[in-house]
Amino acid sequence: MEFITQNVVSSLYPYQIENIERQIIDYQSLNMAEKKNNFYMCPKCGAVHPRLIKGGMSHSGKQMYRCKECDKRFTYDNGHLTWYSHQPYDKWSMFIKSTLEHGSLLTNSALIDVSPSTAFRMRHKFLSFLSLITEEKTIDKAVEIDEKVFMESHKGYRLSNVKGRKRQMPAAGGAYSHQFVSLICGADRENGSYIQAYSMGHPTIKDATLFGKHISDNIFAWTDGQNCYTKMLCDKRCPFKILTDHKEYDSENHLNTVNSLHSRMAEWYRNYRGVATVYINRYAALFSIWQQYAGCDLQEIILKLIQKISKYMHYFFVRDIRDKDIFEDPTAIYERKGMADHFINPFDGSIGDSTEYWTF
Ligand SMILES: [Zn+2]
Known part of the structure; x- marks a missing residue:
């Protein structure tokens, strides 16, 4: 029994111990997958298989790498799901779980303590990565x-x-x-x-x-x-x-x-x-x-x-939610400008006059 003390082991059934062990191993692999540096290309200069060295921490506390080819630094999650996101990785993983369980945006936002419009943006960023797959x-x-x-x-x-x-x-x-x-x-x-x-x-x-x-x-x-x-x-x-x-x-x-x-x-x-x-x-x-x-x-x-997802370098910004890779048929959206008037303001999170999105 590698993870829990003998005392605890004696109080549990074997299947319970197995469950705990599996859970721990899952979490460890999950965190490793996130931290692994997968850069086949330097996001700054485009060099393929760049030589990278650790380059200190960013202001937000993220590990940075320095490319030996161009000498520029970037965070370990450049082009990944957590890049340009104020939400830490564990919140993202809770968010993904809740999304897969059909959690509404309100449920998701309450779960990780963000506003519904942040949850909306996170959902679309996540979905956009899935579209790549x-x-x-x-x-x-x-x-x-x-x-x-x-x-x-x-x-x-x-x-x-x-x-x-x-x-x-x-x-x-x-x-x-x-x-x-x-x-x-x-x-x-x-x-x-x-x-x-x-x-x-x-x-x-x-x-x-x-x-x-x-x-x-x-x-x-x-x-x-x-x-x-x-x-x-x-x-x-x-x-x-x-x-x-x-x-x-x-x-x-x-x-x-x-x-x-x-x-x-x-x-x-x-x-x-x-x-x-x-x-x-x-x-x-x-x-x-x-x-x-x-x-x-x-x-x-x-x-x-x-x-x-971590194999892709994908740069998805707030403006891309409504513009990039969406279903766009001129007969479907008669008046695209009208969308903006009644939509969540992507910059300050304020909500237009529609309340329908609450049940999204
Ligand atoms: Zn470079």
Whole structure:
């Protein structure tokens, strides 16, 4: 028994001791993953595999490194999640845990004692890192493709020329009017999924072509017969089968994997009490990753995520929340300037006239 005294050991059951030990080892690996210097490139001069030496501490108490090539200093977390953040690493890890548990922004902010708007910014920074992971995903075994439709949501801000709509109220014009957004879902039968929205309403051929970049050539595919997928699959020389009706399903030919992904996704978005359409892809990244680790212990998921995230140098600023890598369809956001008037002021944290974001 390495971690606890003999006295304590004798008062516990073996499984309890095992739990404590595992927890300690998890925490140690987590902290090591965070502290490890992963700089394949100097953030100041761009030298690849730079020679680095320790360079004292920053004002905020962070370890600094000095690059031997350019002689400039930077903090150990340059380009990482905690970089440019006033929140220490342990708060970030609590925050990630709560986010994965569908914690609302209010819950998250109370948990780590920050304002709701800080929690909002932290969430989007975290989601933006997750998008980097999912963007590298390629489906390479056998894929079922179908889109999942969500109603457009302006959650968190109000547009002056769009009439408000109560939750669950149907939009006018049928399932594929432009008040809906389609998330194209590619579910690998063996391993993971890639999910992305490109435009409002029906997915187009252009959308499907972009989506196809995440599918290997020559793999087998099943779809429900949307023309846009057919062209993309032909271009990629993927043999495919079209299934327009459940009656055509058999043990080999079906869309069950993607359909069950859709139902989990619907439930999952409900747990977050809806997601603003502009951020739908960031949440899709979170969902994909959550699915990938389904069944894993939460602590283990956090550890794996932090290890993955720390490999990226990603500079995400407050202004990027609304500008960078968001779902941006001109038919979705009629009046982008209107967003700013009713949104959280990113600089002083004050909140515009919308209260909807409280339930984000
Ligand atoms: Zn350098």
